[in-house]
Amino acid sequence: MRRAHAEETGVNVVLKTLQILKQVAASLAQQFGPNCEIVIHDLRSKDLNQSIVHIENGHVSNRKVGDGPSEVVLKAMKTDGEVPEDRSGYLTTTTDGKVLKSSTIYIKDDEGKPEYIFAINFDISTLLAAQNALENLTSAPKTERPPEISHNVSELLDQLLEQSVALVGKPVALMNKDDKVAAIKFLNDAGAFLITHSGDRVANYFGISKFTLYSYIGSSK
Structure with missing residues (x-):
């Protein structure tokens, strides 16, 4: 009886964690707009090929619920028993050429074992294009000292x-x-x-x- 209660309590905790992650994902997607993809992977599943249980703005990477993790995540999971470390602000690309600024956060249980992955992928392709355009407009021959604008x-x-x-x-x-x-x-x-x-x-x-x-x-x- 106690074991059954403990298992039920554990399931409830996991479900509550997932619900909180979904709330955070929806809030971040709304905050940063359609270029910000938020993905939640369930690592408790034995089939990592279908690890995505929630996604916001999936058009960024053209993924959906039921799809699997990225190459970066798979490599992190192959650590011979070591707990993978969170990564923030690294660059990734999509199959259609988008450049993403990504962060991967591992949500762990009380024993330190990863249960979920909370991933953020922000499409910066248009920002990079704008940056290049601005650099072309503002670039000038380099001098030892830029001229100053004086009042008189x-x-x-x-x-x-x-x-x-x-x-x-x-x-x-x-x-x-x-x-x-x-x-x-x-x-x-x-x-x-x-x-x-x-x-x-x-x-x-x-x-x-x-x-x-x-x-x-x-x-x-």
């Missing part, structure tokens, strides 16, 4: 002066004539001298006269 031309000239010093690789106080010519060539190429009164500021910054500045500009062309 005074700030812009300050930034260009800093970049010219960085280009030479030494502070102004240690620069020789060739260094200063190289820095001023950078400023000229960057259009710094299109800024009003920039000549005076650049000459003062490098400690040279405006006549010398103009001669450096001429020699750098």
Whole structure:
């Protein structure tokens, strides 16, 4: 009598677990939409070829209740008695070419033996396509330092002066004539001298006269 009661209690616990998993599956599918497939496998069945007992958005992998587990799950179950470990955020593909971001969770009994698999497969194919399109639109030739957007031309000239010093690789106080010519060539190429009164500021910054500045500009062309 007690044994029968214990078996009945065990069955009820298993059924309750399955019911909870189905509730969670339905909620996740509704939360993340039709690209999110949720699959529940019953590992207590002796026939793993028909392990799927519940599925949401089965069109993602074209599976249905009564179908079997994926290759990933089968490999995890072949662990010579070892308990398979959960896996999260790995990539899988479908037979029709979809790319899925998947997670596999093993629901275990009190003894640590897997009873169910709760699998999440999110179709990211369109997201990958959008990512590639955005990369094509936003990509640009790589530079050592991306240009900054300044609030005014005074700030812009300050930034260009800093970049010219960085280009030479030494502070102004240690620069020789060739260094200063190289820095001023950078400023000229960057259009710094299109800024009003920039000549005076650049000459003062490098400690040279405006006549010398103009001669450096001429020699750098």
